[in-house]
Amino acid sequence: MDDGAEGCGAIIDEALARGKAQREAFGALEYVRLSDPFRGLSRGTARFGGDIVPGYPPIGRVLNLETGLRHHFEAPFHVEEKVDGYNVRIFRHRGEGLALSRGGFVCPFTTDRLPDLIDPALFDIEPDLIVCAEVAGPGNPYLEGHPPGIDDDVVLFVFDLMRMGRPGFIPVEARYETCRRHGLPTVPAHGRFRPDQPSVLRAVLDGLDARGVEGVVLKEESNRQKRAKYVTPASVIQDISVMADGLMELPPEYFTNRLLRLALILEESPELDREGLRERLGAAFLDPLLGAVRGYREKHKVAHPFRCRFRGRENAERFMEHLGRASRGTIHARGFALEREDDGYWVLTFERIFPRTSGLLANFLSGGQVYD
Amino acid sequence: MDDGAEGCGAIIDEALARGKAQREAFGALEYVRLSDPFRGLSRGTARFGGDIVPGYPPIGRVLNLETGLRHHFEAPFHVEEKVDGYNVRIFRHRGEGLALSRGGFVCPFTTDRLPDLIDPALFDIEPDLIVCAEVAGPGNPYLEGHPPGIDDDVVLFVFDLMRMGRPGFIPVEARYETCRRHGLPTVPAHGRFRPDQPSVLRAVLDGLDARGVEGVVLKEESNRQKRAKYVTPASVIQDISVMADGLMELPPEYFTNRLLRLALILEESPELDREGLRERLGAAFLDPLLGAVRGYREKHKVAHPFRCRFRGRENAERFMEHLGRASRGTIHARGFALEREDDGYWVLTFERIFPRTSGLLANFLSGGQVYD
Structure with missing residues (x-):
């Protein structure tokens, strides 16, 4: 281990003492995770014995490219596709491959x-590599949405590489080279731009929006590794559409932030104000709610179904335990069923229940009066 | 004074002692208002010397006609138009006409x-009458929206009559007769229905929705005077449209309740799911926000302008003081200007400022980054 890891280790000890880190277990494997940012280490930093996996730092969103690029970038930046999935860090510890969630739990x-x-041969050659990736697809157990073009199960897209015990990322060009060398699947890259080129970037976004891509992450080519993210109108409408029947369950900011985002994007890029956008936005809010009301008449609940595949039964069982920690708002998982398929995989099905919406519909559909 | 008023008077004394009523003044006129419901008296009940003006009780909303009518109504009910304005109670006290807000303040x-x-001759003939009415129009100082067909200033629509000191309403037919006799302007009436006639009522709503009317209030023909309200899709879209740039200022329930309402209405009455409704809904959310962003570039604030006419300068000045008490969310009034017009009226202009939205746009348009 190098000095970086020793320094991080001392910080994690202090975080444990001050309640900013917790001891966790994955089967027999014990580890420590930072539940808050602490002394320069990101939330989600985790320690497995002597191995320290730095947290994946949050990336700030800009809502105006013209001023945002000028304000935050001092050097050319690379533009990479933002994929609608969940963030993991993958590494090998004592011969075993592990994946951490953003919060630092083993997923x-x-x-x-x-x-x-x-x-897994990657880690034979690069034992101290940490692969930062998005896992996306309809077979993911966390999120309702997924990128266009993934029809089933899940796919992995690498967007960063780190080294064990060293916060910070491998520089972009070196990462591209490492990914190529090891045949790693990566997020699509859309070129290198200067901060004074917002209109060129807007043209890229126009193409991504038309394809339904979520947005971009901008990564500065510099030691300070400045980053920013920016999304498309298509992603706003998709996000609203997949969760509008959870309108009464999620923090209202889920919806209000996205609407304000949409207005800011369209003000700067009127070319993204495509024909039919208002109709799609209205439908994104209304149709899931209308579906929830109609569905309630038959099923007496509002819920989203999930279906995901596991190689091992034990991991499916660990996942059920894990899920309680990944709850969003008042939504919670219920109705787990585990079945083995012919190909040997275990298929876990469950539902995310929307209890407030279910309760409101029970009252309103039976004629209840509300004083609002 | 009759027994009713004496009974109410004792309750108001007790409410004062328990902090449920407050002493207020309008110029030299002192009065007491119930700031909470108390012992059967509605919030907004007010006492002027020996005169007691009962509060206007809240009317519960139903969201499904089929079950709602059956559940809440035991006798035929009258259907009256719900007008998009603010509720007042008008009466005469010691020779002076006064109007109370819903909360019991002199407006x-x-x-x-x-x-x-x-x-005012009405009160020469009926000195103990209390006229319950909606004041609506673009010249109203409280609300952004107003009913279709009122092009300027304000109009009054009577929807109930009470007697001084006696909670409860004059029965519907008797009210129609009294309003006719005195030539009072009333809310449009749309007939009398039985609780087993939801589909006939739906047909009425179809016509109202097409005209952009807010909705209906149902008033049972019985001693218990049961009431309920029900709105149109047009009103949901109008309400969202007039306040979407206040999305970050108002309680989120303003928007979420209306969206759920819309879904419930359309589930029961698919005929109200008119062509273009989703586009209008999307535009209702997006266009005011887009306007706010564009307007911010010029004016460096997000605000709604108000313009209302007064007969007397003193009342305009009292209104400015009063306005602080009628604030909604974080929105507040500023930039008052008072000018006399040729017709002798005083024109008060002011703006309702949206401070959170203004702050967010200042940050985002100047390139600020947000970690959300």
Whole structure:
């Protein structure tokens, strides 16, 4: 281990003493995770014995490219596709591949599926590599939405590489080279721009929006590794559409932030104000709610179904335990069922229940009066 | 004074002692208002010397006609148009006409404009009458929206009559007769229905929705005077449209309740799911926000302008003081200007400022980064 890891280790000890880090377990494997940012280490930093996996730092969103690029970037930046999935860090510890969630928990689903997502031989050659990636697709157990073009199960897209015990990322060009060398699947890259080129970037976004891509992450080519993200109108409408029937369950900021985002994007890029956008926005709010009301008449509940595949039964069982920690608002998972398929995979199905919406509809559909 | 008023008087004394009523003043006129419901008296009940003006009780909303009518109504009910304005109670006290807000404050605007809204001779003939009415129009100082067809200033629509000191309403048919006799302007009436006639009522709503009317209030023909309200899709879209740039200022329930309402209405009455509704809904959310962003570039603030006319300068000044008490969310009034017009009226202009939205746009348009 190098000095960086020793320094990080001392900080994690202090975080433990001050309640900013917690001891966790994944089966027999014990580890520590930072539940808050602490002394320069990101939330989600985790320690497995002597191995320290730095947290993935949050990336700030800009809402105006013209001023945002000028304000935050001092050097050319690379533009990479933002994929609508969940963030994991993958590494090897004592011969075992593990995947951490953003919060620093071992994710039983991703860890279980690692052999399907990434070639483990990578870690024979690069034992201290940490692969930062988005896992996306309709078979993911966390999110309702997924990128266009993924029809089933999950796919992995690498967007950063780190080294064990060293916060900070491998520089962009070196990462591209490492990913190429090891055949790693990566997020699509859309070129290198200067901060005075917002209109060129807007043209890229126009193409991404038309394809339904979520947005971009901008990564400065410099030691300070400045980053920013920016999304498309298509992503706003998609996000609203997949969760509008959870309008009464999620923090209202989920919806209000996205609407304000949409207005800011369109003000700067009127070319993204495509024909039919208002109709799609109205439908994104209304149709899921209308579906929830109609569905309630038959099923007496409002819920989203999930279906995900595991290689091992034990990991599916660990995942069920894990899920309680990944709750969003008042939404919670219920109705777990685990079945083995012919191909040997275990298929876990469950529902995310929307209890407030279910209760409101029960009252209103039975004629209840409300004083609002 | 009759027994009713004496009974109410004792309750108001007790409410004062328990902090449920407050002493207020309008110029030299002192009065007491119930700031909370108390012992059967509604919030907004007010006492002027020996005169007691009962509060206007809240009317519960139903969201499904089929079950709602059956559940809440035991006898035929009258259907009256719900007008998009603010609720006042008008009466005479010691020779002076006064108008109370829903909360029981003397409203300086409505009180000032009474001679324009209602013939004061009414109270010579009916001194203990309390006229419950909606004041609506683009010249109202409280609300952004107003009903279709009112092009300027304000109009009054009577929807109930009470007697001084006696909670409860004059029965519907008797009210129609009294309003006719005195030539009072009333809310449009749309007939009398039985609780087993939801589909006939739906047909009425279809016509109202097409005209952009807010909705209906149902008033049972019985001693218990059961009431309920029900709105149109047009009103949901109108409400969202007039306040979407206040999305970050108002309680989120303003928007979420209306969206759920819309879904419930359309589920029961698919005929109200008119062509272009989703586009209008999307535009109702997006266009005011887009306007706010564009306007911010010029004016460096997000605000709604108000313009209302007063007969007397003193009342305009009292209104400015009063306005602080009528604030909604974080929105507040500023930039008051008072000018006399050729017709002798005083024109008060002011703006309702949206401070959170203004702050967010200042940050985002100057390139600020947000970690959300």
